[in-house]
Amino acid sequence: MTAAGPATDHRADLEARADALLAAHDPATTERQAFLDARYDAGLAWVHVPEGHGGLGLPRALQPVVDDRLGAAGAPDNDPRRNGIGLGMAAPTILAFGTPAQQERLLRPLWTGREIWCQLFSEPGAGSDLAAVATRAVPDPSSGSGGSADRWRVSGQKVWTSSAHLADRALLLARTDPDAPKHRGLTYFALDMRQPGVEVRPLRQLTGEAEFNEVFLTDAVVEDADRLGDVGAGWQVANATLMSERVAIGSGAAREAGMLGVVADAWRTAPSGHRTADAHQRLLRLWVESEALRTTGMRLAQKLAAGAPGPEGSAMKLGFARLAQQLSSLEVELRGDDGLRYDDWTLRRPDQVDMTGRDTGYRYLRAKGNSIEGGTSEVLRNIIAERVLGLPSEHRVDKDVAWKDLPR
Amino acid sequence: MSATTGAGADLALLPDDVEDDLRATLDRALAARCTPARVAAAYDGDDSLAGELWTALVDLGLPALLVPEEHGGAGAGAREAAAVLDVLARHAAPVPYLSSAVVATTALGALGTGELLGRLAGGEVAALLVPATVHRADDVAPLALHDDGTVSGAVRSVVGVAGGVPAGVLLVPVAGADGAALVAVRPGDPGVDVTPVVSLDMTTPLADVRLDRAPATLLPGDARAAVSAGLAAGAALGASALAGTATWALTTTVAYLQQRRQFGRVVGGYQALKHRLADLYAEVEQATATARYAAAALAADDPDLAVATAVAQSWCSEVAVHATEEAVQLHGGLGMTWEHPCHLHLKRARAGALVLGSPAAHRDDLTTLVDLPPPHPDQGGSPSWT
Numbered sequence: 001m002t003a004a005g006p007a008t009d010h011r012a013d014l015e016a017r018a019d020a021l022l023a024a025h026d027p028a029t030t031e032r033q034a035f036l037d038a039r040y041d042a043g044l045a046w047v048h049v050p051e052g053h054g055g056l057g058l059p060r061a062l063q064p065v066v067d068d069r070l071g072a073a074g075a076p077d078n079d080p081r082r083n084g085i086g087l088g089m090a091a092p093t094i095l096a097f098g099t100p101a102q103q104e105r106l107l108r109p110l111w112t113g114r115e116i117w118c119q120l121f122s123e124p125g126a127g128s129d130l131a132a133v134a135t136r137a138v139p140d141p142s143s144g145s146g147g148s149a150d151r152w153r154v155s156g157q158k159v160w161t162s163s164a165h166l167a168d169r170a171l172l173l174a175r176t177d178p179d180a181p182k183h184r185g186l187t188y189f190a191l192d193m194r195q196p197g198v199e200v201r202p203l204r205q206l207t208g209e210a211e212f213n214e215v216f217l218t219d220a221v222v223e224d225a226d227r228l229g230d231v232g233a234g235w236q237v238a239n240a241t242l243m244s245e246r247v248a249i250g251s252g253a254a255r256e257a258g259m260l261g262v263v264a265d266a267w268r269t270a271p272s273g274h275r276t277a278d279a280h281q282r283l284l285r286l287w288v289e290s291e292a293l294r295t296t297g298m299r300l301a302q303k304l305a306a307g308a309p310g311p312e313g314s315a316m317k318l319g320f321a322r323l324a325q326q327l328s329s330l331e332v333e334l335r336g337d338d339g340l341r342y343d344d345w346t347l348r349r350p351d352q353v354d355m356t357g358r359d360t361g362y363r364y365l366r367a368k369g370n371s372i373e374g375g376t377s378e379v380l381r382n383i384i385a386e387r388v389l390g391l392p393s394e395h396r397v398d399k400d401v402a403w404k405d406l407p408r
Numbered sequence: 409m410s411a412t413t414g415a416g417a418d419l420a421l422l423p424d425d426v427e428d429d430l431r432a433t434l435d436r437a438l439a440a441r442c443t444p445a446r447v448a449a450a451y452d453g454d455d456s457l458a459g460e461l462w463t464a465l466v467d468l469g470l471p472a473l474l475v476p477e478e479h480g481g482a483g484a485g486a487r488e489a490a491a492v493l494d495v496l497a498r499h500a501a502p503v504p505y506l507s508s509a510v511v512a513t514t515a516l517g518a519l520g521t522g523e524l525l526g527r528l529a530g531g532e533v534a535a536l537l538v539p540a541t542v543h544r545a546d547d548v549a550p551l552a553l554h555d556d557g558t559v560s561g562a563v564r565s566v567v568g569v570a571g572g573v574p575a576g577v578l579l580v581p582v583a584g585a586d587g588a589a590l591v592a593v594r595p596g597d598p599g600v601d602v603t604p605v606v607s608l609d610m611t612t613p614l615a616d617v618r619l620d621r622a623p624a625t626l627l628p629g630d631a632r633a634a635v636s637a638g639l640a641a642g643a644a645l646g647a648s649a650l651a652g653t654a655t656w657a658l659t660t661t662v663a664y665l666q667q668r669r670q671f672g673r674v675v676g677g678y679q680a681l682k683h684r685l686a687d688l689y690a691e692v693e694q695a696t697a698t699a700r701y702a703a704a705a706l707a708a709d710d711p712d713l714a715v716a717t718a719v720a721q722s723w724c725s726e727v728a729v730h731a732t733e734e735a736v737q738l739h740g741g742l743g744m745t746w747e748h749p750c751h752l753h754l755k756r757a758r759a760g761a762l763v764l765g766s767p768a769a770h771r772d773d774l775t776t777l778v779d780l781p782p783p784h785p786d787q788g789g790s791p792s793w794t
């Protein structure tokens with residue numbers, strides 16, 4: 001049921017552009033960054049992005065045409081897993097809220113991987129209630145003239161920051177007006193992580209490793225030119241970022257990708273003594289549910305090809321977390337006495353997180369975070385109930401009170 | 409391993425303009441006639457609504473959707489038929505669309521039986537004479553074909569034979585001296601006994617059928633392939649009916665809880681209920697996706713059809729039951745009344761989940777389809793005490 005006509009034309013056009021890129025920059029002899037820059041200039045980095053910023057303004061669904069063509073020719077890619085937050089969250093935010101100058105400056109190093117991004121949102125006192133962030137950004141009086149500062153000074157503590165120890169830049173949500181109600185006093189910045197006012201400490205989690213960090217900001221500097229959106233409009237910008245995150249977390253791709261594939265293979269290879277009728281029934285149920293979620297993701301992606309992510313993506317993330325937890329728990333059982341073992345409790349700091357990597361025990365423990373990170377399942381249910389189903393909002397006591405007067 | 413990783417990646421899962429128009433037209437036609445009170449009347453012996461609705465469907469040309477054009481049909485796709493089933497379900501419409509316009513029509517189409525197909529396109533109703541819960545041709549027990557061409561045997565709980573729109577022709581799988589075949593039997597002929605039974609879901613009326621040397625017309629062609637195709641299409645598209653029932657239950661319940669007040673506040677504002685409805689929304693969205701995927705796979709004759717059907721049937725069946733059970737519970741006392749339509753949909757869901765295979769039967773299909781073999785308790789592999 002593939003649409004014929006325009007999509008076919010785009011396909012042929014993209015293949016021709018990819019071939020032209022390969023002809024002008026032979027991957028065998030071109031240095032990696034130079035090739036990535038040339039690909040960006042050719043509009044083949046991310047085809048759904050507007051021309052001039054690495055794209056061609058085409059449907060997102062056409063990206064695989066380019067990726068497949070270049071991959072088959074042995075061209076280097078931008079190693080997207082290294083910069084998941086940059087590509088999945090920072091880029092859509094910059095595209096939606098950045099000025100032309102910011103897009104010009106930030107998007108190229110982001111896509112090519114020269115600059116790795118992290119996200120400074122959550123705080124010890126602002127988890128599900130993200131709008132309660134207490135990290136302050138204050139205009140630096142020594143900068144600027146005529147009452148408007150060219151520079152801000154940021155102080156506070158952020159937590160649950162993945163990649164902070166590798167990152168060059170951060171998406172930062174900070175409070176700029178404590179006298180305003182909490183949702184209205186926030187501003188959104190792109191912070192330079194490579195400066196003295198930024199201290200990153202590993203945060204060890206229940207798996208034994210430290211995949212996340214705590215980030216302490218002490219008079220860290222951020223230029224006003226790196227502000228995304230208006231002063232006081234940080235909440236709207238942050239929401240757009242979070243929607244992108246939930247879609248990124250929630251959407252799978254191939255059948256038996258992810259946790260289902262691991263557990264299905266565990267079933268196929270398990271000693272027969274571990275394969276019980278009850279476990280088989282549970283596996284079949286989870287296989288069906290995984291496939292139901294996969295087709296829902298396909299349908300959502302077809303909707304997204306036309307527009308921006310909406311709150312429907314929250315249901316994907318909800319289902320993904322539930323499935324990952326049930327599947328990984330079933331796997332522990334299927335492994336029998338191997339399920340009693342754990343590979344390594346040593347504190348380490350992985351560069352990349354693979355939820356289906358390492359061993360059975362790790363997968364089981366890591367999946368516990370799936371219903372907490374990127375919006376707890378409880379908050380997602382509120383979002384679905386209120387924004388999709390139109391049910392009444394939770395009773396709020398903090399909406400119209402100045403942030404500084406809220407009980408803490 | 410048959411679990412292909414890129415399965416069905418290019419199947420379109422969103423409605424196009426043609427489907428949107430079809431849905432709107434049918435919805436209008438049903439809204440005017442198919443009121444809950446008239447649907448419920450079938451439980452009290454008045455099934456006159458079914459005939460009126462079937463006439464309306466025939467006027468819209470809907471029984472012809474899956475009939476090839478050369479036999480007087482619309483030559484439209486499975487996706488359109490799925491949309492019809494979805495909308496019919498949302499109105500709990502008591503018409504034999506799935507059993508006649510999908511299962512029987514597809515079986516006849518596989519045989520290429522032109523004259524009969526032309527009559528079905530024009531609105532005549534046919535039924536495949538197999539138990540309602542069967543979804544695999546291998547599970548069909550053929551009736552006896554005698555040397556004189558007559559047929560004998562009994563089949564219990566058949567859908568689409570009796571009721572307000574009784575079948576004009578029965579397609580009967582038989583086995584005789586020359587092997588398996590499909591024959592056509594007319595319900596009014598001598599030796600044909602159709603006994604309507606009181607059904608859990610009276611919008612899908614059942615009958616027990618007994619044939620005693622009934623006259624039959626041989627339908628040439630591969631009978632097993634025809635029965636298999638009919639049942640496969642029925643299971644693939646039946647999921648859309650179940651998804652439609654689930655969608656009705658969710659939207660009706662949400663609308664009720666948005667206006668129902670207790671303790672001085674809107675009941676839908678209680679977080680315990682909001683979270684239940686959010687979970688139900690996720691289930692119903694997934695049901696819609698699996699049903700559309702199965703319909704698209706059937707329409708495109710995609711190799712993933714069997715997996716798509718097993719997933720859609722098992723998922724949509726359970727979600728339809730869950731959604732309608734939640735609808736009854738969350739409507740409180742109202743949900744238990746005869747006046748409120750909740751019970752009509754609850755009965756459709758509970759019975760519909762079994763029609764064309766239970767969820768467990770469809771999950772069982774996956775053991776071979778995607779290579780998840782059941783355990784073999786006799787394969788110990790280690791030394792035994794005895």
